[in-house]
Amino acid sequence: MQTAERQGTHQLPQVHEPRNPGMALDMDRVLSQRVNRSAVERRAATLPGRRSVKKAHQAAWLARAISCIDLTTLAGDDTPGRVARLCAKARQPVRADLLDAIGLPDLTVGAVCVYHDMIAPAVKALDGSGIPVAAVSTGFPAGLSPFHLRVAEIGESVSAGASEIDIVISRRHVLTGDWQALYDEMRAFRAACGEAHVKAILATGELGTLTNVARASMVCMMAGADFIKTSTGKEGVNATLPVSLVMMRAIREYYDLTGYRVGYKPAGGISKAKDSLVYLSMVKEELGDRWLRPHLFRFGASSLLGDIERQLEHHVTGAYSAGWRHAMA
Structure with a gap:
């Protein structure tokens, strides 16, 4: 029988943690979520x-940040060749001599994220x-x-070999306060994923308030999300530190309530190595060391890896190199 590593599932949360089964929608707890924006912004600053x-x-x-990257290409001009090159980068995210120098020759990224049509070349x-x-x-x-096409799309992607599904919620349910509709939608998406683990993208830049972010986070976790994720990367505002603080604290509250750990994924706009360190320190302080692993934390990023590689080269050689020397593919 194949091992989890051979099947490409060793980064998944259910391999390391009891999978979040969800719970009945608790409207009292959802509506009790209120965020003091000024306090959150002061803390994040x-x-x-x-x-x-x-x-x-x-x-x-x-290096830990690299292991938590979902290396991503979501462009209209993606081709099998481009995806294959990105996957080669995922296998060896940093030059071999640099990995040897820091004692991590087998380091890889957390996952490769693509559109449905690119699943087959990525799996191959x-x-x-x-990975x-x-x-x-x-x-x-x-x-x-x-809705029925969205559910069917999940099934098609799972059949094609995807072991993680990043779904997008209907923002209108949040903006109109229809928490039951959001819960039912998320439950249906979770069921369609089967054994594949599901990341719920909240598109926080389009939810209006931090209180809405907290409530949407709680509803998606109650409905069985394995991860909650900030953004698609296509909104005007993507991952921010205040939003991340609110979502992490919702994860902590859900863990205290149920005993199940849900993962976190900031996505969009994180392109500098120094920014990744800030996010990792926030995870450590707000959620603890257990979350500092790819089965509970991911960066949704593409250009981030290039800057981290530059910083590692500086650590090893003492000199900075040009960005073009660290291409993504």
Whole structure:
């Protein structure tokens, strides 16, 4: 029988944690979610300046960031060749000599994320690597296609070999306060995923308030989401520190309530190595070390990896190189 590594599932949360089964919708708890925006913004503003890691410690944190990246291509001109090159980068995200120098020759990213039509070439290119393929689904990025087609799209992607599905919620349910509709939608998406784990994209830049973000986070976790994710990367505002703080605290509250750990994925706009360190420090402080693993934390990113590789080269050689020397594919 194949191992989890051979099947490309060793990064999935259900391999390491009891899978979140969800719970009945608790409207009292949902409506009790209220966010003091000014307090959240003050707390978030302290994070970039309060944590500084240097030299070998920084290299170790950056390596951890690489292991938590969902290396992503979601472009209209994606081709099988481009995806295959991206998968080669996923297998060896940093030059071999640099990986050897920091003592991590087998380091890989957390997953490769693509559109449905690119699942097959991604699965083929990653065969035997243990790196899962994630597919965006449910009418990504707007989520406005007919409901039965969104559910069917999940099934098609799972059949094609995706072991992670990034779904988008209907923002209108949040904006109109129809929490039952959001819960029912998320439950249907979770059921359609089967054994594949599901990341619920909240599109936080389109939800209006941080209170809406907190409530939507709680509803999606109650409905069985394995991860909650900030953004599609296509909104005007994507991952931010205040939004991340609100979502992480919702995850912590859900864990205290149920005993189940739900993962977190900030996506969109995280392109600098120093930013990844801020997010990792926030995860450590708000959720704890257990979440600092790819089965409970991911970055949705593409250009982030290139800047991290530049920083690692500086750590090893003492010199910075041009960005073009660290292409994504």
